[in-house]
Amino acid sequence: MNGTADPAIFVLLNEIAIIEHLARNQVERVLPDGLRLSHFTVLNHLVRLGDGRSLARIARAVQVERPAMTNTIQKLEARGLVRSAPNPRDGRGKLVFLTEAGRAMRGQAVAVMATALAPVPHGLTAEEIADLLGPLRRLRGALDRARDATEHAQDATADETAPQP
Amino acid sequence: MNGTADPAIFVLLNEIAIIEHLARNQVERVLPDGLRLSHFTVLNHLVRLGDGRSLARIARAVQVERPAMTNTIQKLEARGLVRSAPNPRDGRGKLVFLTEAGRAMRGQAVAVMATALAPVPHGLTAEEIADLLGPLRRLRGALDRARDATEHAQDATADETAPQP
């Protein structure tokens, strides 16, 4: 009817954008007391990969600009979920550490998110979820390289997937 | 090593969120003159599925709240990319139409996006892209149903995928 069919990659990215949007909204509705997904993402990152990291490094790993991370860390610190200290090795740097409250909050968030997302696997088998991951990681890699072509970053998001057995 | 392994669905959604973020940033850097992805999404929707739709209907289809769509339509109208007229059948409603400039802008945007995303398929074969789509559509469906469980919507995002052969 129309000659405007989108390329396959468009359709795929559109689908991904919608899924991200639905998942974000659904998850943010159940997170404890106004905790944003971006806040949780940082807590989760620090729990999984270890704390004592610099703000800039966290920002690169979770794919936000540094100003956004400054904001996020300030909010987390105001809630007592993280604390930060100057880096003794680097006068510019700042290291971010989890507090016990931060670890507890992350655990609580994981629990409610798991509950909220429980109905989802009914649309997808565990095997299908696993099968999706490989190609999606390569897609992410391709996007990372395409960005590097126009910019000049190299540490990208690699450490996000590091500790997978 | 740590006892904090995330459920598979978490890992999947995290990957999806990062891909969405990378793709959005990459695309918005090449869109003509400050055109936002949300603006393009509306233009693309109207070209593909037909114009003369109401603001609320477009908002549901592209998964944003009505205030956001009011803002988007106002920006598009200020640029002369769409025009709107009151719905003669419904005194509350407002119908949004594409202008020629809007159609042209959408075509131009598709072209530069295709160029910007050209390196991406090198990480993924066309067949893999196609294979991804089925499971992802079911994932979207599952999320839609999970949302319906706590809320009360039913038209969801179905028409977005309607014209697929």
Added chain:
DNA sequence: AGCTCCTTGTTCGATGTCGAACTATGTAGT
């Protein structure tokens, strides 16, 4: 008709994110 409930589009205030720009510090090259 009248009443109730839903839908539409909008305005408002709050928040998160971005890019640009700035200061301070580290790093490399001469």
Added chain:
DNA sequence: ACTACATAGTTCGACATCGAACAAGGAGCT
């Protein structure tokens, strides 16, 4: 040592999005 240049963290202004709340109109029911 000095002079670039890169990086860390922050502040600033712009902007999109959200949820809540509103006024206006439609739909259904008695």
